[in-house]
């Protein structure tokens with residue numbers, strides 16, 4: 001397969017046919033924006049361990065793992081068995097279930113700041129309900145979030161400064177409730193809290209950003225904790241992605257105790273899930289025994305399939321396994337850095353925190369904050385297509401993560417494939433340098 005877009009159909013005919021079929025009933029053939037990339041995404045038919053196969057039978061090492069959710073890879077027999085057992089008993093009832101206690105106790109047992117927890121069906125809903133809870137508890141409306149930080153699709157969190165498409169879809173009154181600060185910038189957070197702190201219900205921050213994989217500094221989170229306390233606001237850690245980095249999430253590693261934590265991805269064992277939890281007195285606003293409680297419903301909240309899969313997943317995600325996948329992430333990041341250093345022609349930076357990493361091409365310098373990222377550049381897009389052709393699957397924007405289904409050999413195989421992909425990008429740039437650079441750089 002050539003890595004130009006025109007050549008991308010050669011071994012992916014069946015994917016293209018299925019995408020064309022999807023396009024007839026779904027706009028752009030796409031029901032998950034992040035899963036799209038031009039000219040058309042591959043249709044993945046099945047996964048087993050750390051590998052996935054597309055509709056044409058091409059096989060890939062999966063370095064995306066459904067954006068970190070499939071922390072044990074795919075189709076793990078123990079998780080399948082738990083789901084099979086539960087499916088035979090019924091999937092969900094409009095009633096409490098004992099398995100909800102099982103998963104809740106595991107989460108409360110792992111994350112020190114989480115005294116009480118509630119389940120949702122996605123991280124988006126978890127963030128929405130955590131913020132709503134914070135507003136109810138504090139009696140305030142404003143929230144502070146990090147510029148470029150991703151906290152799900154709820155209209156009050158996916159906004160950035162400047163003109164992006166989200167802004168047009170968002171009422172002015174909603175925008176005024178959200179203030180953005182640069183991630184890891186203590187001064188900006190201090191200034192924001194100085195100006196508006198007494199109206200702020202919550203500061204919500206990812207301990208490590210999913211976009212760009214910037215790790216929060218302990219000083220930044222300590223400042224966020226102090227400022228929230230000084231102004232009577234709550235601190236929310238969005239650990240939807242980062243819970244996989246340590247038994248107690250990345251908050252434990254950083255030594256910060258948030259008031260609320262939002263979770264998702266790994267706690268559902270591959271099924272739809274979200275959860276939010278934290279201080280018992282804050283979570284009390286949701287206690288239905290109180291006449292003034294905050295309503296939080298969802299037809300599939302705490303469904304037993306997710307609870308069953310989640311329990312097995314957390315049981316298997318031991319401290320040892322977390323350390324192992326974090327080391328595999330470091331090995332992958334180091335290897336990619338070495339490949340980039342050896343290459344004269346490709347300029348890329350690899351950010352990494354344990355099992356999470358992000359490869360960013362084309363900015364030329366350090367990548368320390370969101371505005372340093374070059375997320376939609378031509379070189380990254382070509383590397384992505386070339387890597388697919390060499391049998392490695394990761395996010396079009398360069399995000400990758402490791403799973404417990406991998407070992408060192410998997411990482412070395414992925415690195416060899418990435419090395420070949422880089423050579424192809426370089427030779428492609430050599431032949432099209434003038435047009436690529438004149439159009440994009």
Ligand SMILES: Cc1ncc(COP(=O)(O)O)c(C=O)c1O
Pocket residue numbers: 067121122123124125127150151152153206210238239240241264265273274
């Ligand atoms: C930090 C963070 N918060 C919230 C979400 C939203 O989770 P979901 O996609 O389950 O709605 C995500 C999703 O990637 C995330 O990374």
